[in-house]
Amino acid sequence: MKPVKFFNSLGRRLQEFEPLEPAHVGLYTCGPTVYDRIHIGNLRTFIFEDILRRTLRFFGYRVTQAMNLTDVEDKIIAAALEAEVDIDAFTAPHVESFFEDLAALRVERVEHYPRATEHVAEMIAMIERLLAAGYAYRADDSVFFRIAADHDYGKLSGIDLDQVRRGQRVQSDEYGKQDARDFVLWKGAKEGEPEWPSPWGPGRPGWHIECSAMSQKYLGKTFDIHCGGVDNLFPHHENEIAQSESANCCPLARYWLHSEHLTVDGEKMSKSLGNCYTLGDLLDRGLPARSIRYLLASVHYRQQLDFTFDKLAEAGRALKRIDDMRFRLAHEAEKDGDSASLDLAADDFENAFAAALADDLNTAAALGAVFTFVHAVNGFIDHGLPHGARARVQAALDRADQVLAVLDAGEWAGSPEAGGGLSDAEIDALVEARSDARASRNFAAADRIRDQLSEAGVVVEDTPDGSRWKRA
Ligand SMILES: [Zn+2]
Known part of the structure; x- marks a missing residue:
């Protein structure tokens, strides 16, 4: 090490x-x-x-x-x-x-x-x-x-x-x-x-x-x-x-x-400027806690961080790229493919992530490694996901998330202000995929999807007219 x-x-x-x-x-x-x-x-x-x-x-x-x-x-x-x-x-x-x-x-x-x-x-x-x-x-x-x-x-x-x-x-x-x-x-x-x-x-x-x-x-x-x-x-x-x-x-x-200091829109925080935001002020505007953590963690701690609402929105978009990849990963069937190069990509990610943190807690570089990996995994999904890929990718992201605590939307889904989690369209797609799996008697896959939904705070009910869902 x-x-x-x-x-x-x-x-x-x-x-x-x-x-x-x-x-x-x-x-x-x-x-x-x-x-x-x-x-x-x-x-x-x-x-x-x-x-x-x-x-x-x-x-x-x-x-x-x-x-x-x-x-x-x-x-x-x-x-x-x-x-x-x-x-x-x-x-x-x-x-x-x-x-x-x-x-x-x-x-x-x-x-x-x-x-x-x-x-x-x-x-x-x-x-x-x-x-x-x-x-x-x-x-x-x-x-x-x-x-x-x-x-x-x-x-x-x-x-x-x-x-x-x-x-x-x-x-x-x-x-x-x-x-x-x-x-x-x-x-x-x-x-x-x-x-x-x-x-x-x-x-x-x-x-x-x-x-x-x-x-x-x-x-x-x-x-x-x-x-x-x-x-x-x-x-x-x-x-x-x-x-x-x-x-x-x-x-x-x-x-x-x-x-280092945090500024807001390029200015020092002060009561007179009205920019001394509390977490409550931001959550009251409907801004997700997960994006706030991401933004505050994304700049190296020894650099000034300029807080703006645009950057908070950008943080939300960055998180969505991770969520979208994880969503695709969860639904893509694994088949015979190049699992050696996927392992290599995962190893590269884990090494780069650890090296960034070991270098005076460089969270900006650590997040950079996350997005390089997200990009690589999307490529694997495009060209066919090899056997074992899902577990390997998830394990690597979970290890990184022990430090960052922003990579897993499901972990934030419980809080009412979370805003992360799965979108309605994503839930619809998951519920449909689960129904298809059940129809083809692939009960293991159906259960996996149900678990994923329940982790994201979604309850699925099976009725004679099909499956319905609601947020817990
Ligand atoms: Zn003290």
Whole structure:
């Protein structure tokens, strides 16, 4: 097997991937702040991370992944105060909608979803270690990280600290800072805000410390891969490194992978432009979830992705080419033919697909390999499908779909907004083919077609007047 390579943001170079433990990967991915519906920019990052997770498994690694849920934070507190509910009541529906959105796009559940509010003790313990080692200081009721004490601060982002010093405004609740660059680890309590007891008095944790404390708890002091959107690279990930490595005296993560921004119609997403689409906005317009996943996965994660409705329609057409081939494949009789060259085409596809993913998760090239294969299989169907072809092609596509999760319309047919699945004409043709098979007493073929229909969510009823069908 060819080695898997990733572009490591730490050091900014392509590197061969080797996990700490053989065949096991510890993966940390920064999760959502649960105060609103996530937008498609967030979804792009979560789909990139899902493809990464699935790719690691595709190459034989077991994955242990943790994704934090930020459920205490300035925006959450302000919104909960306004709604006159406590933060748990405020965040609960947003946590639910987050998981619904991921499920609708077939993003796999990961092993751990730790919540900030349930790990305050771990954060306090880490802050105490930073204070004891001189990396942090108390000011008023808060605790700050002292950047001047951390000699390799900035190694991830390559940030020019003098610019940070000049550019950064000191926030009113951070007047106690000794240096404008320092960042808060613990915020002293304010009237009406949620608070936890600590050695420095009541208060709440800063944002950055939660990922440092929770990644250590679930993955250990040093783990393999840390991911996020490129907007998290500075200051969030830089500060995570500063905290964890100063507290633990060892590297935090060995590989850092960042997905690029998503723009909409060439513009940055913003509330004022009204282009901060959520998944719900798109599904409400009748756009299929499957096409959305396809589009978000189709561009290499380190390239900006410009989201447009035209591209979404194009994604739907690309998927239809796959569906049409699979439909033809399912109905074409196998006969004596050139099965050696079909095997070769399938092998070529599987090799090209794996090589693309091993090359820094090049999903664009992996999809390119899929369409080359689709084209080749259509050629075989045109000239006579050899024995064993159907099973060979399906097995190759199924293996690829363990990573992409878009190639099988049947897998999406259950969701009402799926839109993929079989068209009415395709179902009619299948039902007719099944009736023909039954009439010629080819019951095995008839059953196969029935199974295919039922996988696509179609129920067939046999009546004295012939077969009828309906969508389940
Ligand atoms: Zn984080």
